[in-house]
Amino acid sequence: MLQFESWKKILVLLVTVLGIVYAAPNAMPGDGSESGNFLPGQKINLGLDLQGGSHLLLRVDMDVVIQERLESMAETIRLEFRQQKLRFSDLDVVDGTVVVTLRNASDGDAAREVFQEFGPVVSITQDGPGYSIAFNEQGLIDLQSRTIEQSMEIIRRRIDPDGTKEPVIQRQGADRVLVQLPGVDDPEEIKRLLGRTAKLTFQLVDTSITAQEVRERGRAPSGSVLLPADDDSGEFFVVEKRVMVSGELLDSAQASFDQNNRPAVTFALNAEGAKKFGRVTGANIGRPFAIILDGKVVSAPTIQSQIFGNGQITGNFSVAETNELSLILRAGALPAPLIVMEERSIGPGLGADSVAAGQIAAFVGLALVMVYMVLSYGLFGLLADVALLVNVVLILGALSAIQATLTLPGIAGIVLTMGMAVDANVLVFERIREELRRGRNVMAAIEGGYKRAISTIVDANLTTLFAALFLYIFGSGPIKGFAVTLSIGIATSLFTAVMVTRLLVILWLERRRPRELVL
């Protein structure tokens, strides 16, 4: 135990130097990227609770998407059946299924051909003249995957339009998306940005009937629908169901002002959109044309002349609202509404305070433990303290090297490790004391102390590692961070206690060749 081969000395030195090199950027000002080419230059990744930021767990509301798809299927069936002169009744969407009844049983084959158009994602069941069409399992899974992928892309474009903020956007489980955005000043803004699907459509207003009459009658003419105004004025519009131009054809959208100097959003359509827009506006001069956002009528200006690529959306907007709206329109519509399941937002002030408090606690904790060790074990305590410092450097270096995220509980984990890291040394030192009491000479006592303590040290640390492992598996966010620092701390304290302190003790023995030892 007291022979320390040169390769082990080199290993200890190498690991320590590596630790210092990796930990060094954290002691430097700036973000560490300018520390030159010879250093790794990456600082520890601070968690959202330390640097401030927002953590949102969102659920993608699949029910809405499925309902939309089914309604569009029903619409396709209606058009196709009419075109092919198939007589039908009771076409409807009920409980996630499109149902339709054929008048003539002989039309069955033709009807099935129409249904086949929807592809292998639907299953068709027949009950006499009645047919039901629903998504099958694979179809639902495909639809869900596609919807979530699209949602993630749109989320990214909305919260990070310039690609500079380094957000984390991850799929979680079947229908959830985790969004983590560092350094947010106003978490409400993100929720506003993600809070609307932003489906923009242009539909003609049905001028054959007034909203008042529709409400009295209780239903709109077929092919039309009653929609509320966007400004909560209580006003309603009757608009045709047919979508003339939709938001997917937008090329750009910018916040601007209208001729009365009120905030507005100016948009430009792409080539396909411009063609469609020109055709509709050309044919309907004099009619009001509704601009509809998420099922609400933003405005319904009367078409004065044929318009091609460009237009303006005016309404009761503030400048901030036009900025957000234009950003959302540029990013595109979400395929489904997002529901916030969990939110944790930390302001930058609190994060900075936490880092400061954590640092003070760490320094004080370190100092207390170091002083206590020296008081208890004298020179050997001092050697253990050197190892403890190496330990702290190694923890910081390891965290920087693997770019683990340091959270506030993670800082607690480091401070706790400082208290527990000396345990391995304590075990050895207490053993040496026992051996000395048994009358062994210095060399034999130290050798025996290390030999006997080591299996205890390994057992004790491995069991703690189990606890940390399960914290990591089942923990979320900051708790995971705690588990990571605790695990790294266990590994580094094993190394420093078994290798570093022992090397220091051996070096001391070789220099001094002490006859006796008071421990």
Next chain:
Amino acid sequence: MRLKLVPSETSLDFMRLRLPALGFSGLLVAASILMFTLVGLNLGIDFRGGILIEARSTDGPADIGGMRSDLGTLGLGDISLQEFGSDTDILVRVQRQDGDEQAQIAAITAITDTLGSGYEVRRTEFVGPTVGAELAQKGIYAVGCALLAIMVYIWFRFEWQFSLAAILALAHDVLSTIGLFALTSFEFNLATVAAILTIAGYSINDTVVVFDRVRENLRRYKSYEQRDILNRSLNETLSRTVMTSVTTLLALLAIVLFGGAVLRDFALAMMWGVLIGTYSSVFVAVGALAFFDLKRHLDEEDDPGSPAEAG
């Protein structure tokens, strides 16, 4: 001159206190279970769902009374206000709102709007009911799996009697910590689960050290009474047990005093855990071990590669 909290050589008769201590622990655990079932835990929003907002007054101490009456008009139900760390910082807790997630988000907006410009919102946390239930489930899994893994490891390294005794001690620590939280109505949240798992880790660490010594002494003093071997093992490791507890407590004390309000409860729970973990290693784990007739020839079937063999 050395600082020694424990004399170099002690010969305390721990085993004489074994039965009273086990009785006390039994009562403690029973009382904890009773507190848990009758009073229940003060569950944080992590598990119950709800809203938590930390706000700092931008001019002078926060006016809790004013805030209470302002927020009371919002009709959000049960709102609790609490000073947090300093008299300018306030923690606002709002019960889970009726309705879906959107209703919760609307409540957050209403609160931050009502607080107005006199307050800086430093932290907003919202946990929906679905997520809360999932987090609670994960917490239970985490504690359960960790205990199981530790049990299997000890069984593998020692004998089944040790494993059983260790798990008794661990369950004792976990249950009495939960009981303490029920008694004090300290908030029980995700960080508490982390604290409990860390307590389990610390306690088992302590127990393993004592068990290692018991195993060693069983081999070494084959002619001794088992009771004397257990006592001897506890006395021999006592100095280390106290030393490590003190260093860990010192580190935790630093967090309590300087680590900020968020970590204070966590560190306090840990300090309790160090105390109860140390106590249970001595009295519950070794105390339970005394009920068994332990094998004396462990070395014959022990792993020959183990470094301890060399001694």
